[in-house]
Amino acid sequence: MSFLFHIGRYILFVKRVFARPLKPRIFFKKVITEIDTLGINSVGIVFVISLFMGAVITLQLAYNIDMPFIPRYAIGLGSRDSIILEFSSTIVSLILAGKVGSHIASEIGTMRVTEQIDVLDVMGINSASFLVLPKVVALIFINPVLVVLSMGIGIFGGWIAGSFTGIVPGADYIYGIQYAFVPFYIFYSLIKSVVFAFLIATISGYWGYYTKGGSLEVGRSSTTAVVVSSVQILLFNLILTQLLLA
Amino acid sequence: MIKVSHINKSFEGTPVLKDINASFEKGKVNLIIGQSGSGKTVLLKTIVGLHQPDSGDIWYDERNFTGMDAEDRKDVRQEMGMLFQGSALFDSLTVEENVRFPLDMFTRKSMEERIERVNTCLVRVNLYNVNKLYPSELSGGMQKRVAIARAIALNPKYLFCDEPNSGLDPRTAIVIDELIQELTQEFCMTTIVNTHDMNSVFGIGENVIFIYQGEKYWEGSGEDIFRCDNKELNDFIFASDILKKIRDL
Ligand SMILES: Nc1ncnc2c1ncn2[C@@H]1O[C@H](COP(=O)(O)OP(=O)(O)OP(=O)(O)O)[C@@H](O)[C@H]1O
Ligand SMILES: [Mg+2]
Numbered sequence: 001m002s003f004l005f006h007i008g009r010y011i012l013f014v015k016r017v018f019a020r021p022l023k024p025r026i027f028f029k030k031v032i033t034e035i036d037t038l039g040i041n042s043v044g045i046v047f048v049i050s051l052f053m054g055a056v057i058t059l060q061l062a063y064n065i066d067m068p069f070i071p072r073y074a075i076g077l078g079s080r081d082s083i084i085l086e087f088s089s090t091i092v093s094l095i096l097a098g099k100v101g102s103h104i105a106s107e108i109g110t111m112r113v114t115e116q117i118d119v120l121d122v123m124g125i126n127s128a129s130f131l132v133l134p135k136v137v138a139l140i141f142i143n144p145v146l147v148v149l150s151m152g153i154g155i156f157g158g159w160i161a162g163s164f165t166g167i168v169p170g171a172d173y174i175y176g177i178q179y180a181f182v183p184f185y186i187f188y189s190l191i192k193s194v195v196f197a198f199l200i201a202t203i204s205g206y207w208g209y210y211t212k213g214g215s216l217e218v219g220r221s222s223t224t225a226v227v228v229s230s231v232q233i234l235l236f237n238l239i240l241t242q243l244l245l246a
Numbered sequence: 247m248i249k250v251s252h253i254n255k256s257f258e259g260t261p262v263l264k265d266i267n268a269s270f271e272k273g274k275v276n277l278i279i280g281q282s283g284s285g286k287t288v289l290l291k292t293i294v295g296l297h298q299p300d301s302g303d304i305w306y307d308e309r310n311f312t313g314m315d316a317e318d319r320k321d322v323r324q325e326m327g328m329l330f331q332g333s334a335l336f337d338s339l340t341v342e343e344n345v346r347f348p349l350d351m352f353t354r355k356s357m358e359e360r361i362e363r364v365n366t367c368l369v370r371v372n373l374y375n376v377n378k379l380y381p382s383e384l385s386g387g388m389q390k391r392v393a394i395a396r397a398i399a400l401n402p403k404y405l406f407c408d409e410p411n412s413g414l415d416p417r418t419a420i421v422i423d424e425l426i427q428e429l430t431q432e433f434c435m436t437t438i439v440n441t442h443d444m445n446s447v448f449g450i451g452e453n454v455i456f457i458y459q460g461e462k463y464w465e466g467s468g469e470d471i472f473r474c475d476n477k478e479l480n481d482f483i484f485a486s487d488i489l490k491k492i493r494d495l
Binding site for chain 1: 291294295296316319320323324326328330331332334335336337348350351352
């Protein structure tokens with residue numbers, strides 16, 4: 001019951017979010033600010049996580065397929081495909097759902113409980129669109145960039161781990177990451193990252209926008225936003241994988 | 247003038263406003279008084295269209311606000327200024343940007359003209375050298391004044407204030423009250439103020455409406471209030487011992 005209620009209200013909310021901005025110049029400026037707060041501020045965490053996960057993926061592969069008839073470069077190939085197909089788009093988006101999603105929900109939730117959203121509504125401004133659309137656009141723009149960045153750093157992390165432990169010689173790894181490369185995989189990952197960005201921004205915006213009460217409820221909305229957007233990312237990951245790779 | 251007729255509003259089956267009829271006059275400060283929880287904020291938010299009434303009509307001069315769609319309402323909305331219970335300044339914007347906000351959104355004036363208007367409004371509410379500060383760096387009374395400056399930036403015809411002096415010391419409260427009264431007369435606005443502060447009732451109440459548990463119990467001027475014999479109103483007004491003593495003098 002409440003599940004259906006939220007789905008219905010979410011759809012109506014998204015319809016309101018996608019309205020033509022009142023002042024394109026102000027909208028554009030807000031998008032730039034959001035790219036900075038949501039995207040640029042996430043580069044650090046994406047960098048660290050990708051580096052370490054890339055290294056771990058490579059080591060795991062190397063230790064698990066330590067068989068004489070499997071060439072060493074296969075490890076480079078395996079790392080590359082895991083990172084490009086799954087890790088960079090899905091895991092990075094999940095982490096962003098935590099960081100960016102809670103930020104969006106608490107910012108908008110605070111505006112709700114302190115009546116700042118009412119101020120916009122009284123003026124006749126479409127508050128849902130004014131507050132959430134710049135975040136959606138910014139995240140759709142920046143998430144693919146972060147994902148590509150993560151791919152590069154993850155593969156680099158694998159190379160470092162492999163060479164330093166000596167378990168995958170650098171040359172083999174480099175050969176492996178170029179072997180049987182399917183460019184479509186990158187495209188597939190980018191499509192996913194755009195969909196995930198949309199989900200994170202709209203779902204977190206939704207929970208923030210419909211916060212009721214005080215600061216306690218703002219905290220609650222922000223937790224709910226993270227949980228719901230993470231679950232939706234996992235669900236859509238499944239759907240998109242079936243649609244695009246089947 | 248703003249008129250409301252037969253306004254009903256309930257939340258999840260609980261009636262909050264019951265058949266409210268009232269008219270709020272132009273050029274005057276109209277007060278809505280009542281206990282905490284009596285429905286003052288809900289009534290004010292219904293009048294400005296933040297809540298949709300279950301039934302009844304709201305008239306802004308000759309325009310029926312309840313019958314309009316969102317697009318038509320925009321014209322009326324630009325003639326409204328509203329001051330919220332907690333000031334509701336945008337905390338990511340400076341004082342200047344807060345007051346400039348309605349000008350940025352709704353006018354085509356140049357930046358210099360807008361800033362000039364911002365300064366005029368800030369001076370009007372007696373604020374100087376605060377343009378670059380953030381709301382969190384201001385005292386409660388200053389925040390209220392910035393919010394008033396923002397509310398009058400577009401020269402509204404209708405001004406709504408939800409408990410403009412709650413949380414302020416008595417002196418500052420009177421300053422804010424007088425400011426609202428002066429602005430109302432100066433720009434001949436229709437002003438509606440929610441309050442449970444007796445100082446405001448006696449000080450600026452030209453037309454007072456008393457709400458009790460969502461119903462209108464009494465209407466009159468600030469002076470009439472002493473002479474009224476409505477029990478609920480008397481209980482509300484003379485809740486404090488000092489006022490009781492004054493009455494019995
Ligand atoms: N959005 C809402 N949903 C459900 N109930 C509400 C809502 N807003 C207000 N109420 C209820 O309506 C009643 C009147 O609330 P309102 O905020 O109008 O009181 P008030 O007269 O402004 O009080 P105060 O002086 O404390 O501000 C309260 O019982 C409140 O619980
Ligand atoms: Mg109130």
